[in-house]
Amino acid sequence: MAELTLKSVGKTYAGGVDAVTDVNIDIKDGEFIVLVGPSGCGKSTLLRMVAGLETVTRGDVHIGGRRVNDLDPAERDIAMVFQNYALYPHMSVRDNMAYGLKNRGESKAVIEERVAEAARMLELGQYLDRKPRALSGGQRQRVAMGRAIVRQPKAFLFDEPLSNLDAKLRVSMRMEIRKLQQRLGTTSLYVTHDQLEAMTLADRLVVLNGGRVEQIGAPLEVYRKPASTFVASFIGAPAMSLLDAQIEGGQLLLAGQALAGVGIAPGPVTLGLRAEDLRIVANGLRMRVEYVEELGAQRIVHGMVGDQAVAVIDQHDTPLGPDVRIAVDPTRLHLFDARSGRRMETRLHRVAEPAQ
Amino acid sequence: MTDTPLNMVEADQTLVTRLRAWWSGETANPAKRVQFDRPLTPWLFLLPQLAVVVIFFYWPSVQAVTSSFYLEDPFGFGATFVGMENYADALNSSEYLGTAAFTAFFCVVVTTLALGIGLLMAVKADKVIRGAESYKTLLISVYAIAPPVAGLIGMMFFDMHMGPLKDLAAFFGYDLKVGINYWDTATALIVIAVWKQIPYNFIFFLSGLQSVPVSVREAALIDAQSGWRRFWDITLPLLAPTAFFLLVINITYTMFDTFPIIDVIVKDKPANNPMTLVYKVYLDGFKGNDIGGSSAQSVILMGVVALLTVLQFRFLERRVHYG
Numbered sequence: 001m002a003e004l005t006l007k008s009v010g011k012t013y014a015g016g017v018d019a020v021t022d023v024n025i026d027i028k029d030g031e032f033i034v035l036v037g038p039s040g041c042g043k044s045t046l047l048r049m050v051a052g053l054e055t056v057t058r059g060d061v062h063i064g065g066r067r068v069n070d071l072d073p074a075e076r077d078i079a080m081v082f083q084n085y086a087l088y089p090h091m092s093v094r095d096n097m098a099y100g101l102k103n104r105g106e107s108k109a110v111i112e113e114r115v116a117e118a119a120r121m122l123e124l125g126q127y128l129d130r131k132p133r134a135l136s137g138g139q140r141q142r143v144a145m146g147r148a149i150v151r152q153p154k155a156f157l158f159d160e161p162l163s164n165l166d167a168k169l170r171v172s173m174r175m176e177i178r179k180l181q182q183r184l185g186t187t188s189l190y191v192t193h194d195q196l197e198a199m200t201l202a203d204r205l206v207v208l209n210g211g212r213v214e215q216i217g218a219p220l221e222v223y224r225k226p227a228s229t230f231v232a233s234f235i236g237a238p239a240m241s242l243l244d245a246q247i248e249g250g251q252l253l254l255a256g257q258a259l260a261g262v263g264i265a266p267g268p269v270t271l272g273l274r275a276e277d278l279r280i281v282a283n284g285l286r287m288r289v290e291y292v293e294e295l296g297a298q299r300i301v302h303g304m305v306g307d308q309a310v311a312v313i314d315q316h317d318t319p320l321g322p323d324v325r326i327a328v329d330p331t332r333l334h335l336f337d338a339r340s341g342r343r344m345e346t347r348l349h350r351v352a353e354p355a356q
Numbered sequence: 357m358t359d360t361p362l363n364m365v366e367a368d369q370t371l372v373t374r375l376r377a378w379w380s381g382e383t384a385n386p387a388k389r390v391q392f393d394r395p396l397t398p399w400l401f402l403l404p405q406l407a408v409v410v411i412f413f414y415w416p417s418v419q420a421v422t423s424s425f426y427l428e429d430p431f432g433f434g435a436t437f438v439g440m441e442n443y444a445d446a447l448n449s450s451e452y453l454g455t456a457a458f459t460a461f462f463c464v465v466v467t468t469l470a471l472g473i474g475l476l477m478a479v480k481a482d483k484v485i486r487g488a489e490s491y492k493t494l495l496i497s498v499y500a501i502a503p504p505v506a507g508l509i510g511m512m513f514f515d516m517h518m519g520p521l522k523d524l525a526a527f528f529g530y531d532l533k534v535g536i537n538y539w540d541t542a543t544a545l546i547v548i549a550v551w552k553q554i555p556y557n558f559i560f561f562l563s564g565l566q567s568v569p570v571s572v573r574e575a576a577l578i579d580a581q582s583g584w585r586r587f588w589d590i591t592l593p594l595l596a597p598t599a600f601f602l603l604v605i606n607i608t609y610t611m612f613d614t615f616p617i618i619d620v621i622v623k624d625k626p627a628n629n630p631m632t633l634v635y636k637v638y639l640d641g642f643k644g645n646d647i648g649g650s651s652a653q654s655v656i657l658m659g660v661v662a663l664l665t666v667l668q669f670r671f672l673e674r675r676v677h678y679g
Binding site for chain 1: 578579582589590
């Protein structure tokens with residue numbers, strides 16, 4: 001158990017490709033941090049630099065106050081869970097879990113006790129003498145977890161550990177990982193490309209894009225106040241609708257209609273609308289309905305406002321005409337700089353006369 | 357395979373109609389009749405391969421066993437049945453037993469060295485990042501050299517008059533006499549045989565190493581700091597199937613395929629040079645014209661190799677883990 005610090009960490013591969021640029025993260029003791037981003041965003045590279053499987057080109061990685069840049073992976077006191085489990089195929093489940101401890105010179109009694117404890121926690125007791133090939137995917141994943149747990153490391157590193165499992169198992173393993181981490185209180189760094197997994201697991205999210213940190217924050221904070229259009233479109237399903245809008249005379253105009261009063265200089269902006277913040281009303285912005293996704297508890301109405309796509313979550317099940325009217329609470333609008341995509345903080349207020 | 361076809365034929369059919377039906381494949385179980393509609397067609401395709409096996413393997417084997425019981429006239433005028441006498445002669449001859457002992461020694465040393473050095477090079481080549489391809493190509497290229505040529509190159513290296521290795525030995529005050537001194541010749545044979553076989557082992561070990569999943573290696577990197585431990589505990593067990601295969605192949609190589617090398621080094625040299633059993637079979641049979649004795653020796657050799665292979669599969673293969 002320890003804090004984990006990344007100080008302006010960067011990675012440049014041979015050939016000059018920058019995979020990670022200037023990443024700063026302070027992870028508190030016992031915190032569960034999820035690195036999330038699309039493929040190729042550098043999240044795995046970052047994790048592997050912490051593990052010691054990739055060299056750190058720039059910056060410093062500290063684990064428990066110790067700079068580990070030049071330490072071997074085995075010396076860093078971390079445990080890693082791999083996407084494809086990476087179990088030793090020729091060893092039994094017991095030996096798989098015990099191997100790391102044996103190499104660190106733990107006594108037989110200690111090893112046995114820890115393996116038994118991990119097996120009990122993960123309900124692997126009856127499989128201890130089996131080889132990995134005789135286990136199902138979920139069981140293999142548990143063994144990989146067990147191998148990490150028995151080491152009692154300073155930090156757990158997870159590299160997309162659930163992406164090889166089927167959807168149902170993924171949800172239940174997700175819960176287990178979270179519970180286990182809370183019980184053990186071990187600092188964890190978890191990589192995933194699945195924003196739902198990220199939201200549900202994380203104490204804090206780190207959203208990465210193109211090797212750079214877009215935003216760090218608690219899941220709800222990131223969801224409610226995305227720092228950029230990238231984060232806005234990546235976190236949340238359905239994705240936030242991003243539309244080109246104008247500010248003229250202190251008013252936010254979309255498709256020629258005023259949505260809110262703002263205190264920003266005139267010019268083009270990007271307007272972000274969460275589907276659940278939009279309501280279908282009698283009077284409001286005109287939206288042409290394109291298609292409807294029925295989800296049971298609710299439906300997602302996809303349509304066009306002017307020539308821009310918008311998604312609306314609707315709780316009703318009354319039939320919809322070809323056109324509907326939608327409205328939004330001005331305080332729920334997100335404004336982003338049209339050029340940089342960064343979030344613009346401003347007070348939005350209702351316009352005196354609602355648009356017709 | 358299945359006993360259904362006859363039951364499906366109606367009982368009142370005559371033998372002729374049944375045979376005709378069988379010939380045209382009508383009675384064959386439709387589920388299994390995937391590719392051939394006539395029962396003899398597959399045999400027709402198998403015939404060339406079977407012919408090769410019978411003519412070049414079984415027939416000579418039977419011939420060898422038969423003639424091992426006869427004492428044959430050197431000029432082919434007749435043969436006398438002598439029972440087990442050829443076998444008794446071979447097994448009681450100190451020359452034969454000496455050759456057998458050398459063959460065993462040669463086999464163990466060459467196999468150990470060729471496997472060991474091949475593995476070492478594969479492990480090292482696996483770690484090379486820059487220029488890996490040319491490095492590997494250079495190591496593998498030796499394999500393209502035919503055994504007699506390898507023997508010839510080796511002989512030039514060890515030659516008593518112009519060989520650089522003889523000069524090297526002389527530099528250390530040793531008079532290397534390949535072809536005259538028994539152990540000098542043995543050393544030369546071993547060096548050439550090992551050199552010839554290393555690339556083969558190298559290729560297989562290298563591909564074996566590269567089939568060890570990267571993530572398993574990385575997991576080991578986190579679990580064990582010492583590279584030697586990782587190699588011993590993780591890499592080597594995962595290489596075991598490759599190593600076992602190579603062991604069988606290498607033993608066969610040293611027993612049989614080193615023939616051209618021995619031939620080049622030992623031929624036309626004074627007597628009392630080391631040789632393997634296979635070379636002795638050839639020497640006694642074709643140089644000594646003792647067909648019967650040579651046949652008996654080759655039958656013994658056949659038995660030894662069969663026994664060795666059975667032992668390897670019984671006792672070693674059990675320890676091998678196949679992914």
